[in-house]
Amino acid sequence: xxxxxxxxxxxxxxxxxxxxxxxxxxxxxxxxxxxxxxxxxxxxxxxxxxxxxxxxxxxxxxxxxxxxxxxxxxxxxxxxxxxxxxxxxxxxxxxxxxxxxxxxxxxxxxxxxxxxxxxxxxxxxxxxxxxxxxxxxxxxxxxxxxxxxxxxxxxxxxxxxxxxxxxxxxxxxxxxxxxxxxxxxxxxxxxxxxxxxxxxxxxxxxxxxxxxxxxxxxxxxxxxxxxxxxxxxxxxxxxxxxxxxxxxxxxxxxxxxxxxxxxxxxxxxxxxxxxxxxxxxxxxxxxxxxxxxxxxxxxxxxxxxxx
Amino acid sequence: xxxxxxxxxxxxxxxxxxxxxxxxxxxxxxxxxxxxxxxxxxxxxxxxxxxxxxxxxxxxxxxxxxxxxxxxxxxxxxxxxxxxxxxxxxxxxxxxxxxxxxxxxxxxxxxxxxxxxxxxxxxxxxxxxxxxxxxxxxxxxxxxxxxxxxxxxxxxxxxxxxxxxxxxxxxxxxxxxxxxxxxxxxxxxxxxxxxxxxxxxxxxxxxxxxxxxxxxxxxxxxxxxxxxxxxxxxxxxxxxxxxxxxxxxxxxxxxxxxxxxxxxxxxxxxxx
Numbered sequence: 001x002x003x004x005x006x007x008x009x010x011x012x013x014x015x016x017x018x019x020x021x022x023x024x025x026x027x028x029x030x031x032x033x034x035x036x037x038x039x040x041x042x043x044x045x046x047x048x049x050x051x052x053x054x055x056x057x058x059x060x061x062x063x064x065x066x067x068x069x070x071x072x073x074x075x076x077x078x079x080x081x082x083x084x085x086x087x088x089x090x091x092x093x094x095x096x097x098x099x100x101x102x103x104x105x106x107x108x109x110x111x112x113x114x115x116x117x118x119x120x121x122x123x124x125x126x127x128x129x130x131x132x133x134x135x136x137x138x139x140x141x142x143x144x145x146x147x148x149x150x151x152x153x154x155x156x157x158x159x160x161x162x163x164x165x166x167x168x169x170x171x172x173x174x175x176x177x178x179x180x181x182x183x184x185x186x187x188x189x190x191x192x193x194x195x196x197x198x199x200x201x202x203x204x205x206x207x208x209x210x211x212x213x214x215x216x217x218x219x220x221x222x223x224x225x226x227x228x229x230x231x232x233x234x235x236x237x238x239x240x241x242x243x244x245x246x247x248x249x250x251x252x253x254x255x256x257x258x259x260x261x262x263x264x265x266x267x268x269x270x271x272x273x274x275x276x277x278x279x280x281x282x283x284x285x286x287x288x289x290x291x292x293x294x295x296x297x298x299x300x301x302x303x304x305x306x307x
Numbered sequence: 308x309x310x311x312x313x314x315x316x317x318x319x320x321x322x323x324x325x326x327x328x329x330x331x332x333x334x335x336x337x338x339x340x341x342x343x344x345x346x347x348x349x350x351x352x353x354x355x356x357x358x359x360x361x362x363x364x365x366x367x368x369x370x371x372x373x374x375x376x377x378x379x380x381x382x383x384x385x386x387x388x389x390x391x392x393x394x395x396x397x398x399x400x401x402x403x404x405x406x407x408x409x410x411x412x413x414x415x416x417x418x419x420x421x422x423x424x425x426x427x428x429x430x431x432x433x434x435x436x437x438x439x440x441x442x443x444x445x446x447x448x449x450x451x452x453x454x455x456x457x458x459x460x461x462x463x464x465x466x467x468x469x470x471x472x473x474x475x476x477x478x479x480x481x482x483x484x485x486x487x488x489x490x491x492x493x494x495x496x497x498x499x500x501x502x503x504x505x506x507x508x509x510x511x512x513x514x515x516x517x518x519x520x521x522x523x524x525x526x527x528x529x530x531x532x533x534x535x536x537x538x539x540x541x542x543x544x545x546x547x548x549x550x551x552x553x554x555x556x557x558x559x560x561x562x563x564x565x566x567x568x569x570x571x572x573x574x575x576x577x578x579x
Contacts, residue, residue: 045579049421052578067421068421071418071419071420072419079411079414079415080411085406085412087344088339088342088343089342092338092342096336096342100331100332100416100420102328102331
């Protein structure tokens, strides 16, 4: 379990992390979602005691990480796939890590097997592809067989097969009862991986809920229809107790599927010009939620041209 | 050991726990040092430059040193190569620290060993041990080779007294330089910056302060780390105005200790 209390990190006059509270529970995958620069990595570094909080606290399994007897047995972390000496082999990298925490060397072979790097373990890490580097980072995180696993952007730069592997792996870890905390700036990825979401923007927690809740609350869907007799259509549908909104020359209906709406209008002899199911994606929901908190906005082409 | 989960959310400071022991951290730093090729290349350079240049200079100057025109002592030549080999000690000391900062691996290190002081101590120890051994062996091989040519001219030196002291003194000096650079590396966290600053301090600034006039300039010259520390690595110094070997080395040791203390304070305070 990871628990943050009023956790704050100030860089200069800007709060990178602004008094956040959260709990990452065991037995499920918690997605830590936010745009770039939202404070995800800073938070993760504070969890690991690499950055000192300006104020507030964060604990792993009930105590400060730096006070851990064998840190790698407590929490495994993938912070940055490049945090490896390019001239050292994968096996040697894991060997020094194991030695530092009194983990038996036999465990090195086990985690290499686990991530499928056993055949290239003798190669220098500098020759590894991004995907292999991520696997090595995950192997390193698993060295101490820790109850808490923290992965910062684990799917960055992975090919589809690798992404799928990380997803399955995270699920497996959570099913084993571990605390799994994964950051990403991609909602689509989180939607497939996480049970619980922690959305952060400009250093503040914007949402802390289950994936299902997030979908219900933020990813709305409705049926858009256009018809010559728009008023009659709207009256008919709202008479049925449906959620009807009239926007310009269209009507948006919630609570009934497109086919049933079409059948209903046909049975009343009302003509239809358009009938479309509109689903705002999780990506849209995430964008809408974090729109105000994105650090750097891109100017769209048309906007730019108008200036 | 499993920690109790605190429902209240309070953070419990654990005092009953043992961090990764010093021995474990030492072993891991030793593994790091010996599993990259740059270490071995650097040490090979130490040996080739240190022993090779000594032999070469002794071979080239033996006849002159034995002649009446000679105004230098053969004792200044018998560890001549170490003056150049000290550069490799700077490189090794820097690489051990700064490549970790350059690659971001330092975060992996501090996540594995949150007691950063132990990381600094372990890195210091492995660098000192390795450079002392390699430095002493290099000086001995240089002596054996160089003295062969001096002997032929009848000016050979026995391996005793100041000559013997210069052998392990060379090891001590290289170890000291490596340690000095480790401290600078933790402070600057940048490979090129660390190497250039230390080399400039040892080789360039150490000679330039000579130009400062008067007694002040003399003392400044004596106290510069490279000048104070290097006297121990040679039986007879080229510069007669330097501090006595052991006095100089003590000064150099204090300077290094001060720098290490500063590095220790900073590495614990700064975000990784």
